[in-house]
Amino acid sequence: MRIMIGKIGEWFDRRLQLAAPIREAAEHPVPRNTASWFYVFGSAALTIFLLQLVTGILLALIYVPSAGEAWSSLQALNHQVTLGWFIRAMHGWGSNFMVAIVLIHMAQVFLFGAHKYPRELTWIVGVFLLLMTLGMAFTGQVLRFDQDAYWGLGIGASIASRVPIIGPFAVKLMLGGPIIAGATLSRFFALHVFVIPGLLIGFVCLHVLMVLKLGINEWPMPGRIVKRATYDAEYHALTKSEGAPFVPYAVWKDMFFAAFIILAIAACAYYFGPFGPTGQPDPTIIQTAPKPDYFFLWLYALLSLLPPSLETPFLLIVPPLVIIGLILLPFLSGEGEKSWKRRPIAVVTVLMIAITLGTFTRMAQFTPWSPHMNAWSGDPVPDRYIHGTTAVERQGALVFQVKQCRNCHSIGNTGGQRGPDLDSVAVRLTRDQLIRQVIQGGGNMPAYGNNLSPAETTALVAFLETLHPATQSPARDAARDLVLSESKPKSATQP
Amino acid sequence: MTTKPVIAPSTEDTLSRRGFFMKLGILFNGFAAMVLAVPVVGFLLSSVTRGRANGYLSWVPLGRIDEFPEGETRLATFRNPNVMPTDGKTVDTACWVRRVAGEKFQVFAINCAHLGCPVRWFPQSGLFMCPCHGGAYYRDGARASGPPERGLFEYPYKVENGLVTIQAGELPTPGAAIASLTGEKPPCAS
Numbered sequence: 001m002r003i004m005i006g007k008i009g010e011w012f013d014r015r016l017q018l019a020a021p022i023r024e025a026a027e028h029p030v031p032r033n034t035a036s037w038f039y040v041f042g043s044a045a046l047t048i049f050l051l052q053l054v055t056g057i058l059l060a061l062i063y064v065p066s067a068g069e070a071w072s073s074l075q076a077l078n079h080q081v082t083l084g085w086f087i088r089a090m091h092g093w094g095s096n097f098m099v100a101i102v103l104i105h106m107a108q109v110f111l112f113g114a115h116k117y118p119r120e121l122t123w124i125v126g127v128f129l130l131l132m133t134l135g136m137a138f139t140g141q142v143l144r145f146d147q148d149a150y151w152g153l154g155i156g157a158s159i160a161s162r163v164p165i166i167g168p169f170a171v172k173l174m175l176g177g178p179i180i181a182g183a184t185l186s187r188f189f190a191l192h193v194f195v196i197p198g199l200l201i202g203f204v205c206l207h208v209l210m211v212l213k214l215g216i217n218e219w220p221m222p223g224r225i226v227k228r229a230t231y232d233a234e235y236h237a238l239t240k241s242e243g244a245p246f247v248p249y250a251v252w253k254d255m256f257f258a259a260f261i262i263l264a265i266a267a268c269a270y271y272f273g274p275f276g277p278t279g280q281p282d283p284t285i286i287q288t289a290p291k292p293d294y295f296f297l298w299l300y301a302l303l304s305l306l307p308p309s310l311e312t313p314f315l316l317i318v319p320p321l322v323i324i325g326l327i328l329l330p331f332l333s334g335e336g337e338k339s340w341k342r343r344p345i346a347v348v349t350v351l352m353i354a355i356t357l358g359t360f361t362r363m364a365q366f367t368p369w370s371p372h373m374n375a376w377s378g379d380p381v382p383d384r385y386i387h388g389t390t391a392v393e394r395q396g397a398l399v400f401q402v403k404q405c406r407n408c409h410s411i412g413n414t415g416g417q418r419g420p421d422l423d424s425v426a427v428r429l430t431r432d433q434l435i436r437q438v439i440q441g442g443g444n445m446p447a448y449g450n451n452l453s454p455a456e457t458t459a460l461v462a463f464l465e466t467l468h469p470a471t472q473s474p475a476r477d478a479a480r481d482l483v484l485s486e487s488k489p490k491s492a493t494q495p
Numbered sequence: 496m497t498t499k500p501v502i503a504p505s506t507e508d509t510l511s512r513r514g515f516f517m518k519l520g521i522l523f524n525g526f527a528a529m530v531l532a533v534p535v536v537g538f539l540l541s542s543v544t545r546g547r548a549n550g551y552l553s554w555v556p557l558g559r560i561d562e563f564p565e566g567e568t569r570l571a572t573f574r575n576p577n578v579m580p581t582d583g584k585t586v587d588t589a590c591w592v593r594r595v596a597g598e599k600f601q602v603f604a605i606n607c608a609h610l611g612c613p614v615r616w617f618p619q620s621g622l623f624m625c626p627c628h629g630g631a632y633y634r635d636g637a638r639a640s641g642p643p644e645r646g647l648f649e650y651p652y653k654v655e656n657g658l659v660t661i662q663a664g665e666l667p668t669p670g671a672a673i674a675s676l677t678g679e680k681p682p683c684a685s
Contacts, residue, residue, distance in 0.1 A: 289626035304629060
């Protein structure tokens with residue numbers, strides 16, 4: 001049997017002549033200390049990419065890229081097709097893991113100085129791979145053609161439209177027409193299934209080829225300086241003196257981690273199930289609060305928190321700058337120290353980016369900037385705020401509820417967080433300030449002057465004046481007290 | 496360093512028959528590529544070129560005038576004028592119709608002027624609110640608060656034979672022509 005297999009193998013290799021180069025690639029010497037658990041993320045990303053290819057093809061067996069039928073074909077996958085839900089869940093969780101692993105891989109190679117000479121191009125190709133991964137994430141979210149996808153496309157179109165001069169054309173090019181419709185989904189399908197994966201396969205091959213040709217980045221030692229003139233000889237000497245064949249010396253860790261990642265994705269898929277689809281992509285259903293998938297949540301938060309005047313410049317200038325910066329990075333710091341122990345700015349930069357993205361992502365899960373659309377009808381004013389109040393104050397509580405103040409303001413920890421919570425507003429603002437704020441708005445608050453009768457305003461402010469902790473007295477205008485006290489004797493003299 | 500490299504005998508000086516045909520072949524393929532490029536680019540850009548001539552906009556009916564009580568703002572839906580067979584429900588679009596008085600209307604796009612999320616009308620407080628990033632607008636569409644830089648988009652409208660019709664067909668986006676084409680701009684956007 002073994003002889004038979006050997007003979008068949010020989011027959012093929014006589015014609016393909018691939019065995020020798022494959023063996024050479026597999027057994028090429030790598031520095032011993034690169035056989036580390038820190039070096040497994042690249043191969044893990046490749047593994048997930050293959051998983052996405054397989055699950056993606058499986059989904060395409062059922063999925064219909066038509067605006068009229070995509071949503072119901074996803075429902076069929078979830079509920080009718082045997083294990084369709086699991087394949088969808090694997091693909092969805094695979095995408096989440098993919099983005100995460102690619103980012104971890106990127107941080108790791110940066111901290112290990114792998115972008116320096118002679119691996120500049122490997123890094124640049126990697127930057128493009130990151131962009132394509134994000135492109136796959138966004139287009140994939142669109143293919144899950146539900147309410148989030150529909151309005152997410154609207155957000156994408158609105159951002160594209162802000163590019164000077166070509167903006168409106170870019171929108172029509174992106175949507176494949178004047179509105180989000182059938183042509184839009186079809187072109188995102190083409191991007192997600194043909195164009196970007198094709199580019200990805202090419203770039204991944206290039207990326208891996210360069211890793212093989214140039215050798216894996218050695219473990220960075222503090223004080224071992226990279227110089228263009230001497231690096232190649234030094235690296236060669238290193239692989240000779242303390243090198244070991246990649247297979248099997250280092251590869252077993254990659255294999256273990258790859259299997260672990262696949263199992264982790266499968267576990268998430270099994271326990272948490274597929275993502276959506278949420279409501280139908282029917283633009284006449286407007287009771288929806290669209291949200292992007294987790295890898296774009298930070299952007300969602302940023303778009304809410306940036307000052308309005310900064311938003312367009314930020315959106316149009318910063319992403320190109322970041323991309324250019326990433327591409328230029330290996331040219332700006334192509335030599336020198338590789339070790340993170342001697343590169344404090346690199347470490348701080350990675351930490352800053354991670355903390356910023358993490359914070360924005362976390363905030364986007366709460367969306368404190370969004371009005372709580374149902375608070376006015378869903379969350380009544382708690383009893384204790386009305387206990388022992390006068391008739392006018394109670395009337396004010398009613399106005400407070402009915403005029404949707406609680407969509408943006410919380411009391412008793414329920415309600416929106418767009419504006420400040422009002423549990424102790426009377427301590428902060430005097431009566432006159434309350435009246436002015438309600439009628440004229442200001443800060444980030446709309447003016448309610450046109451929507452409140454004088455009686456309603458009086459009642460509302462009377463209620464707001466009761467909102468202070470028992471231990472703190474409400475704010476008062478000292479000047480006003482003075483004026484009143486001066487006028488008192490006069491009024492006393494009057495009959 | 497100063498020694499000149501030896502120049503190989505150039506084939507350009509002595510153009511051989513093969514060399515000539517090779518060049519002709521490249522030229523011929525270049526011509527074929529150009530012939531192919533015209534329809535390919537034309538096809539790819541078709542959605543843009545049609546929009547340039549406002550070929551997407553047409554007048555669509557919203558409903559009879561008496562469906563919109565004076566002084567109130569109601570949700571109306573219309574069918575996009577350009578329908579493709581695979582569009583499904585996406586061609587149905589919602590908009591907010593405010594009948595100011597008599598035949599004076601304001602028809603607002605459902606899309607927030609910030610990033611296009613669907614705004615909701617709250618008659619009690621007289622505000623349009625956006626669920627995404629917290630934009631708010633007054634009853635006349637003017638910006639009240641939040642990230643939008645302008646008021647709500649308005650569709651041009653007319654009332655004919657008791658029928659309210661609007662000129663629609665394009666997704667209103669902050670940079671799009673339809674935004675500048677419609678109605679008066681809010682006072683902040685001078």
